[in-house]
Amino acid sequence: MTTEPNALNSVAAEDQLPTYTRRSDQTRYDAQAINSALDEALLCHVAYIDSGDPIVVPATHARIGEELLLRVGPESRLAELAGDGDLALCVTVTLLDGLVLARAEADNTINYRSIVIRGTGSLVKDEEAKRAGLDAVVEHLVAGRSNHSRPPTPEEFAEVVLIRLPLADVALKTRTGPPQDAEEDLALHHWAGVINVRNAYGPPFPSPDLPYDRQMPSQLANYNRSAKPQGYR
Amino acid sequence: MTTEPNALNSVAAEDQLPTYTRRSDQTRYDAQAINSALDEALLCHVAYIDSGDPIVVPATHARIGEELLLRVGPESRLAELAGDGDLALCVTVTLLDGLVLARAEADNTINYRSIVIRGTGSLVKDEEAKRAGLDAVVEHLVAGRSNHSRPPTPEEFAEVVLIRLPLADVALKTRTGPPQDAEEDLALHHWAGVINVRNAYGPPFPSPDLPYDRQMPSQLANYNRSAKPQGYR
Numbered sequence: 114m115t116t117e118p119n120a121l122n123s124v125a126a127e128d129q130l131p132t133y134t135r136r137s138d139q140t141r142y143d144a145q146a147i148n149s150a151l152d153e154a155l156l157c158h159v160a161y162i163d164s165g166d167p168i169v170v171p172a173t174h175a176r177i178g179e180e181l182l183l184r185v186g187p188e189s190r191l192a193e194l195a196g197d198g199d200l201a202l203c204v205t206v207t208l209l210d211g212l213v214l215a216r217a218e219a220d221n222t223i224n225y226r227s228i229v230i231r232g233t234g235s236l237v238k239d240e241e242a243k244r245a246g247l248d249a250v251v252e253h254l255v256a257g258r259s260n261h262s263r264p265p266t267p268e269e270f271a272e273v274v275l276i277r278l279p280l281a282d283v284a285l286k287t288r289t290g291p292p293q294d295a296e297e298d299l300a301l302h303h304w305a306g307v308i309n310v311r312n313a314y315g316p317p318f319p320s321p322d323l324p325y326d327r328q329m330p331s332q333l334a335n336y337n338r339s340a341k342p343q344g345y346r
Numbered sequence: 347m348t349t350e351p352n353a354l355n356s357v358a359a360e361d362q363l364p365t366y367t368r369r370s371d372q373t374r375y376d377a378q379a380i381n382s383a384l385d386e387a388l389l390c391h392v393a394y395i396d397s398g399d400p401i402v403v404p405a406t407h408a409r410i411g412e413e414l415l416l417r418v419g420p421e422s423r424l425a426e427l428a429g430d431g432d433l434a435l436c437v438t439v440t441l442l443d444g445l446v447l448a449r450a451e452a453d454n455t456i457n458y459r460s461i462v463i464r465g466t467g468s469l470v471k472d473e474e475a476k477r478a479g480l481d482a483v484v485e486h487l488v489a490g491r492s493n494h495s496r497p498p499t500p501e502e503f504a505e506v507v508l509i510r511l512p513l514a515d516v517a518l519k520t521r522t523g524p525p526q527d528a529e530e531d532l533a534l535h536h537w538a539g540v541i542n543v544r545n546a547y548g549p550p551f552p553s554p555d556l557p558y559d560r561q562m563p564s565q566l567a568n569y570n571r572s573a574k575p576q577g578y579r
Contacts, residue, residue: 155442155456155543160393160402169393169402171440171460207404209388212487214550214566218495219502221484223388227404251454254445255541262451262536269452291553299555303495304562306552308488308569310388313546317447319539320524322532329537333447336541 143285150208150226150285151176153338155254155312159183160203161234163190174204175249176280181230182237182246183276192274195236202234202278212308215292216301224288224307231282237275246275257332312338376518383441383459383518384409386571388487388545392416393436394467396423407437408482409513414463415470415479416509425507428469435467435511445541448525449534457521457540464515470508479508490565545571 151174160169170191172183181204185191194200211224237243247270248259265273292305314336317329384407393402403424405416414437418424427433444457470476480503481492498506525538547569550562 155445156440156458158391158393158402158438158440160391160400160436162395162398162400165395166434166464167393167395167400167402167436168462168464169391169400169436169438170462171438171458173456201399203393203400203402205391205402205404207389207391209545212388212547212569214488214491214495216496217498217502218484218492219480219498219506221487221491221495223406223487225389225404229401229403231399231401247452251451254454254456255447258447258454259451262447262454263449263531263534265450265452269450273452291551291555294553294555298496300557301496302560304550304552304560304566305556306550306562306566308548308550308566311546312442313544314445315541317537317539317541318524319537320527322524322527323538324533327535327537333537333539333541336445 146226146287147228147280147283147285148176150228151181151206151280152253154206154208155338157181157183157204157206159185159191160205161191161194161200163194173250173254174206175246175253177245177249179280181278181280182249183234183278184247184250185274185276187272187274189274191276192236195234195274195276199233199235200276202230202232202276204230204278206230209310210289211310213288213292214304214306214308216294216298216303216305217292220292220294222288224290224309225286227286229284229286230278230280232278234276234278237277243270243273243275246277247273250275255332255336257330261330314338379459379520380461380513380516380518381409383461384414384439384513385486387439387441388571390414390416390437390439392418392424393438394424394427394433396427406483406487407439408479408486410479410482412513414511414513415482416467416511417480417483418507418509420505420507422507424509425469428467428507428509432466432468433509435463435465435509437463437511439463442543443522444543446521446525447537447539447541449527449531449536449538453525453527455521457523457542458519460519462517462519463511463513465511467509467511470510476506476508477503479510480506483508488565488569490563494563547571 157174207227213222317333390407440460446455550566
């Protein structure tokens with residue numbers, strides 16, 4: 114047998130309710146890995162229920178302490194549903210770390226870190242919290258950017274919609290390392306190993322309407338957000 | 347006003363039911379862009395409802411014609427629910443193409459391509475279809491890999507769980523190009539532009555247990571899947 118206990122296709126197995134409490138324990142244990150993955154990822158996927166159907170859409174996000182902030186469109190269905198009151202959400206952040214090439218065809222998979230957050234989302238209404246939240250979401254994309262851009266006008270600020278989700282029910286699933294081929298497969302002629310995957314950034318392209326003498330902040334010229342790939346190397 | 351009609355935070359706005367028919371029209375028009383993004387993305391996010399709550403988990407996938415195949419764990423909740431019969435799913439594939447640095451803080455966003463597929467998922471039970479599906483999911487990760495690995499044993503094959511989802515109700519949302527700052531902001535001293543983002547791959551690391559004389563297939567040494575970044579450059 115060559116089943117990999119950590120393969121991606123076992124992710125959903127951990128979502129069964131009986132194991133959920135255990136996952137909460139794991140969460141506290143892995144708080145640093147969870148926070149670092151949430152901070153590294155540039156986007157998340159937000160699932161909600163609309164008229165009885167599951168929907169999942171991408172969003173940008175930021176973490177402030179033990180809360181996740183989601184930025185959604187002012188006219189979006191998500192904003193509308195959250196505006197009606199508390200809304201059941203599931204937010205998943207997945208970082209792809211590598212391609213795992215196993216000798217056994219069925220074991221070809223990916224290395225990844227995935228965080229699944231379940232909870233109740235609510236609109237951020239308090240002005241101060243919303244202002245801090247917008248800064249956080251922008252800073253999440255590029256550190257320092259909230260000070261290197263023009264603050265929102267009252268009209269723009271009114272259009273900003275943020276949803277907060279407590280980081281309470283959080284599960285981390287990862288697969289790392291080389292393929293785990295069975296002993297009897299090791300002599301096969303197939304190549305086996307890992308191709309690491311990471312984001313590559315830049316260089317920054319100025320807007321066509323940018324005056325020639327505007328200086329590029331150094332955090333843009335040297336943009337890089339991943340502390341280190343946590344995949345196999 | 348500096349609101350960007352194509353910003354990520356307007357994605358969900360398009361999910362309102364009144365516009366859904368229009369999106370289906372857009373789908374047929376953009377079939378090539380949709381297929382190319384589905385084929386490029388290494389993973390997707392699958393949303394379903396479990397005991398009344400929305401859940402979203404990552405999965406690997408492949409497209410065969412007008413069907414999407416999802417690979418899920420044999421013991422997963424998703425496999426269990428799909429085993430009970432047809433299951434309402436929403437699958438979203440998002441490719442991050444760039445960071446958009448606007449002069450207006452609230453307009454800092456990302457360039458992306460996102461595909462939202464809604465429909466009814468069902469287990470692939472037919473043996474021939476399942477065999478073709480497993481090959482497709484593995485080929486999706488690395489072209490040629492199904493021939494460069496050992497075919498599944500009957501036990502391994504029995505453990506493979508694939509869910510098919512018709513590519514019928516599909517929506518493509520994208521943001522491309524530079525920030526769209528308002529005329530009155532163009533003279534501000536802030537830098538504005540785009541940092542492109544793409545996946546970087548490799549080099550391949552052999553498994554610690556790989557015999558020294560195993561040759562690396564050339565599609566691994568030169569691995570690259572993105573035809574071309576469709577972001578702003």
